[in-house]
Every structure is written in C-alpha cells, then in structure tokens.
Amino acid sequence: MSAFPQFQKQLDRCMIADRNRLRSLFNAQKWDVLQAELEQSQNRADQRRQTVSALFGHSAYDSGLPVVQQIDEIAKQIREHRVVVVCGETGSGKSTQLPKICLELGLGIHGTIGHTQPRRIAARSVAARIAEELHSPLGQAVGYKVRFAEETSPNTLVKLMTDGILLAESQTDKFFNQYEVIIIDEAHERSLNIDFLLGMMKRTLQERRDLKLIITSATIDAKRFADHFGTTKGPAPIIEIAGRTYPIEIRYRPGTAGILPATDSVLLMAGKMPAIPGAVPGDDEIDEETHLLNAVDELARMDRGDILIFMPTERDIFETAKLLKHHKIPGDDSVRKTEILPLYARLTVAEQLKIFKPHTYRRIVIATNVAESSLTVPGIKYVIDPGTARISRYSARSKTQRLPIEPISRASADQRAGRCGRVGPGICIRLFSQEDFEARDRYTTPEIQRTNLASVILQTKAMRLGAIETFPFLDPPRSPAIQDGYKTLFELGAIDSDQNLTDIGWKLSKLPVDPRIGRMILAAEKEGCVREILIIGAVLEIQDPRERPHDKQEKADAAHRQFLDPDSDFLGYLKIWDFYQGLKENLSQSKLRKACAQNFLSYNRMKEWSDIHVQLMQLVREAKLHFQPRKDDYGAIHRSILTGFLSGIANCSERFDYTVAGGTGQGKFYIWPGSGLFGR
Ligand SMILES: Nc1ncnc2c1ncn2[C@@H]1O[C@H](COP(=O)(O)OP(=O)(O)OP(=O)(O)O)[C@@H](O)[C@H]1O
Numbered sequence: 001m002s003a004f005p006q007f008q009k010q011l012d013r014c015m016i017a018d019r020n021r022l023r024s025l026f027n028a029q030k031w032d033v034l035q036a037e038l039e040q041s042q043n044r045a046d047q048r049r050q051t052v053s054a055l056f057g058h059s060a061y062d063s064g065l066p067v068v069q070q071i072d073e074i075a076k077q078i079r080e081h082r083v084v085v086v087c088g089e090t091g092s093g094k095s096t097q098l099p100k101i102c103l104e105l106g107l108g109i110h111g112t113i114g115h116t117q118p119r120r121i122a123a124r125s126v127a128a129r130i131a132e133e134l135h136s137p138l139g140q141a142v143g144y145k146v147r148f149a150e151e152t153s154p155n156t157l158v159k160l161m162t163d164g165i166l167l168a169e170s171q172t173d174k175f176f177n178q179y180e181v182i183i184i185d186e187a188h189e190r191s192l193n194i195d196f197l198l199g200m201m202k203r204t205l206q207e208r209r210d211l212k213l214i215i216t217s218a219t220i221d222a223k224r225f226a227d228h229f230g231t232t233k234g235p236a237p238i239i240e241i242a243g244r245t246y247p248i249e250i251r252y253r254p255g256t257a258g259i260l261p262a263t264d265s266v267l268l269m270a271g272k273m274p275a276i277p278g279a280v281p282g283d284d285e286i287d288e289e290t291h292l293l294n295a296v297d298e299l300a301r302m303d304r305g306d307i308l309i310f311m312p313t314e315r316d317i318f319e320t321a322k323l324l325k326h327h328k329i330p331g332d333d334s335v336r337k338t339e340i341l342p343l344y345a346r347l348t349v350a351e352q353l354k355i356f357k358p359h360t361y362r363r364i365v366i367a368t369n370v371a372e373s374s375l376t377v378p379g380i381k382y383v384i385d386p387g388t389a390r391i392s393r394y395s396a397r398s399k400t401q402r403l404p405i406e407p408i409s410r411a412s413a414d415q416r417a418g419r420c421g422r423v424g425p426g427i428c429i430r431l432f433s434q435e436d437f438e439a440r441d442r443y444t445t446p447e448i449q450r451t452n453l454a455s456v457i458l459q460t461k462a463m464r465l466g467a468i469e470t471f472p473f474l475d476p477p478r479s480p481a482i483q484d485g486y487k488t489l490f491e492l493g494a495i496d497s498d499q500n501l502t503d504i505g506w507k508l509s510k511l512p513v514d515p516r517i518g519r520m521i522l523a524a525e526k527e528g529c530v531r532e533i534l535i536i537g538a539v540l541e542i543q544d545p546r547e548r549p550h551d552k553q554e555k556a557d558a559a560h561r562q563f564l565d566p567d568s569d570f571l572g573y574l575k576i577w578d579f580y581q582g583l584k585e586n587l588s589q590s591k592l593r594k595a596c597a598q599n600f601l602s603y604n605r606m607k608e609w610s611d612i613h614v615q616l617m618q619l620v621r622e623a624k625l626h627f628q629p630r631k632d633d634y635g636a637i638h639r640s641i642l643t644g645f646l647s648g649i650a651n652c653s654e655r656f657d658y659t660v661a662g663g664t665g666q667g668k669f670y671i672w673p674g675s676g677l678f679g680r
C-alpha cells in the first residue's frame, strides 16, 4: 500500500463517515480490505457529486428573495469560515436557500448537509420546498427525518430533521460524522434541544476540522451565537440579510371598552388564589370570543384569503373551531363554506400536512405555536394572534415544572406575523394593544433558564455528555442551581452517591416531564395507582383551579366544601376532577362554563388540567407503563406522591406551624385555610 501522504489524498475523496474506519484499516495494514473500502467510499462520493451536478442543471434562485441578493457574500463567508451566523427577517430565504448555496459550494458531497428545525411539520415542509425548487423528488437528493417518519436515500444530500432527531443521532454518531455541514435553523428559539446541540457543536468543531456549522436566527441576539463559536481570531461572522420580500401590515386590536384585553385575561387565568377582586370567573371568555370573531370578520370582509389563527392549547383550538363553525363568516354562503383546519403537535405528520393541500375556497387554520416559525403556507394571507402561548416554566415555589399560559415575547409575535406576507403582502391582527406589545419581553427566555435543572442534569447524563459543569452551554447554569439539581435527583433515587444514573434515573430520563412528577408516576405504577396520580400530577402543573375572589370568599368556601376530603387535599383534587368530568359529559360548553363559575372553579384552569392530563396519559402510554382501574387508595396515592416530593415533608412544630423536614431553612409553613385539614 502506498505511503501516508498518498493515502491522505485518497481519504479526502471518501465519505467523511468512512474515514475513521479507513484510517484504522490503514494503521492495521489491512491493504486488501482498505483498497476495496476506499473504492466503495469514493464511488459513493462520486455518485453524490454527479447528483449535485444534475441538480444544478435546473437550479435557479428567485432573485426577489433577500438572501439571494446577498448570495456572494454568504458564499464567501461559508467558504472562509467554519461557523457562520445568518440572521434575517421572516421569509427572507434562510431555510430554503442556504442549503442550495452550500451545495453550490461543493458541500454535501462527502457528508450530508444536516438541517434542523424545531418542529416536525417544518422539517417536512422545508424539505419538500427545497426538493421542489431543485426539481428532485422528495426523499432523494433532499429528504427528511422526523419521529415516526423518514424519507431519505443513501444519496440524500440535504437532510431536514427536528433538532431532537439530530440529538438522538449523536448517541450513535458522537461527532456527527455523517454530516459535512450542519445548519441549526431558528436557533433564536433556544429550546433545550437547541442549546444541547450548540454545546455539542462547540465540542465537535474542536475534533472535526472538516465540519461547517451555519446558525440561523431571526434578527435577534446573533452576537451571542457568534461569541459562543468565537476562536482566537474573534467571533464567528454574522451575516445580516437586509429587507423582506413582501410587506406585512400589523393591526392592533385590543379588546374594546368593557372587554378585557387578551393579556389581562391571561393574568386572570394565571392569577393566584385568591383571585383578582371583582373578577367573575368565566365571564371573560365570552368577550374573548367576540373579540376573535370581530377580527375574523374584518379579514374575511377583505377577500377570501386564508387565515391563520394562533391559540395557546389544543383545547382552545377545538373550541375556536366550534365557534367558527357556528359563525356566519363574511363571504360564506350555502355553497361556499370556509374550511376550518386544526394544527397542533400531537397530530400525525399526515394530518398536519393537510394545511398544504389545495382547496378552492377560504381556509382558516387554527394552530398552536407549532406554526409559529419556519412555515410557508402559500394561501395564508392573514394572521390573527391573541398573543398567548403555553410556556413551560419551572416554579421554584412548587418545585415543579408548570405549564402556564402566558403572553408571548415580541420575537415570538414577530415570528407569528411572519407566517403571512410570504408569497404576497400580508396582514396580521394582534388581539392586543401596541403598548402591550412594546412592554413585552424582547425574546422568550431560553428554555434552559425555565427548566428544572434536575431535568437538565438528567438529560445531560442520559446523553452521556459528561459533567454538566463543563458542558459548553451558551448560558451555563449557575452552580447553586446545579447543586440543587443534583440534590433533587439524589432525593428521587435517580442518581447514586457518585452521581451516576440509577435504573430509576434511566427510566426517568425517558419520561419527558418534570422529574418529580415522573418519579411519582413511576412509584404509582408499583402502587397500582397510575390513573389517580396522573390526575394529581396534572393539577400540580397548573394553578389551583379553585377560585376565591376577595369579595366572595365565603360563597367560594361554601361551594368548595363539597370537594373537601377530611384526610387529604390530594383526594380532594380527585373529587374536583370527577365533579368536572361528570359535568362535562352532560352539559354543553356554555353550560359547563356557567356550572364551573357557580362552583367557583376556573373553567380555563379546568380545561388546562384536562389538557395536561391528556398529555401525561399519552406519555405514560408511550412509556408502556401499566394502568389499573382507579381505587383511590389513600396509602398507595400518598406513598407515590411522597416518593416524588420527599422534600415537601414538614413536621408540625407547634399547634399550626410546620417546619420543612431536612432543615432546609425555608421557615415556617401553615396549612391553607381552604384545606380539608385546616384547623385540625
Ligand atoms: N412552500 C412554498 N410555496 C411557495 N413559496 C414558498 C414556499 N416555501 C418558501 N417559499 C418562498 O420562499 C421564501 C423564503 O422561505 P424560507 O422558508 O426560506 O424563509 P426564511 O427566511 O427561512 O423564513 P422564516 O424566518 O420565517 O423561517 C418565502 O417567503 C416564500 O416566498
């Protein structure tokens, strides 16, 4: 076999993924096998090179796209740097054009161009669009991989995927060797997945000189990314794409006099007990509905352009769909009827893709924030944004992850508006005021800062990323929070005294919920009370659904008495649950809302509770845990809860004073006056 320099030259013509193995064959002097495998790998690369040439026979860029107007600069920076940050307005062409620019630079031949998206539907639809622009069938030169679906071939040059998929792949391909370029799209979303990937990329770039990384972001905070990937020569270059293709008009439509603006009602929903004085539970939603219908009418009167409406939860989507079905939308008649389509994460990809199917008349898509970024749905001319979303947030007080509905950030609202104005001018109606918009946070807080550190540590360990203290996070968690996280995991039995994951730790890492809730569920499986614990676990993730307005405290207490259990407030939750389920079976939505108000239960929070319960149920089914019929056994339920909340144990130190066990120095606690155990 030839000498090393010649081998090195041959190696450069091979697929990157094969190079390590070829090197070890060389070192082991297995010349015959080496020769055969070199040829095979070079043939694969040659074939891919031919695919690229064939694609660019047809390729053309749409010169109207802002990215295309700066194509030379972008190409130059990618050629000259290993990491490039690209930011630009929505619709400027980042997702669809960057992979093509890479291909033209000769990248994608020796390894795939991996392109991540925060959501499945975006991965699939961006892949479809790039394939279409390159006149290549989807799944060939351009493919995608998401959970439960993959369309790729050995010759796939550009592979779209969710960031979760790329993270999962890193478990078997630690240095991402199948990729020559990785594009992390929508990095400003700063999900935990994205932050893990950015950390992994930082490490991988030190190991692999043949990898390029492109980070795209909305026009925000690009400097953070550039600094993170800086070298001794300075930060990574940032390319700012100027301008947008079509204008988007923003119309602010806050609730009119007497009607609560959307954000106020959100505060109301998230309000702690006792609720806001004078607030009549249930009253606000009627106005919200009119408010929304007015916006729909305003847009529908313009023409028959499609409308995208954002809603915080699946349940809100169903209710809005129902509302719209019973509403006479301007322009509709006996023949032409607006089509209503829901879009949320739990739908299958095939169901989600219905929003792209051609149709003859107007369509209204009602979506959660799965539609917030990346998507181009050509028919959509209008967006209606109530300005709220369900945002997962760790509550240090309750020591669990909660899922409150909150006002979204300005960056999120801009992404939502950016779903129109893509193939022509668009209009976005915000159901809140401009002052409200301007007072909002600029960006959504990165998920790592909203997440229980115990859960981040658990994932870091499950992915075998080494000590969390040294993992190169963009925003490294602070040391006290890390210590607290370790303590929680130890308390849950998820790690041993050497901080290694135990069997329980591994099981917990596969349950994407707060570790305490997860631990309760695992304990409940043993105790045979999974059904009961899912109901209780779900309510612990929201604000207490009981309302206790200042001016109606006595009435509220009287109404709540029916739910009291003399032995346990947790069993009391089961009573509220059963009461609500009973009502739900027998009452129409408006009557249900009224019944909730009469019993001083927040209709919205009851809905949230049900939503989260559905999610937990799904998760437990996926994890294949065993269910049993409900027995409401006091011992089993309380043992399960305690397993998750050992640190919630308190000793009764004086008549009504409790001190948290374990000497955490958190001061004294008292039993809440609304509790069935109060005064006992
Ligand atoms: N499926 C499609 N059908 C028609 N036009 C499309 C489609 N996908 C993209 N386009 C056109 O290409 C433009 C750029 O889309 P692209 O997704 O690359 O933008 P982007 O900069 O990534 O936007 P965002 O920040 O919203 O993700 C769109 O504004 C639209 O004009």
Ligand SMILES: [Mg+2]
Binding pocket: 094, 095, 096, 185, 374
């Ligand atoms: Mg994009």
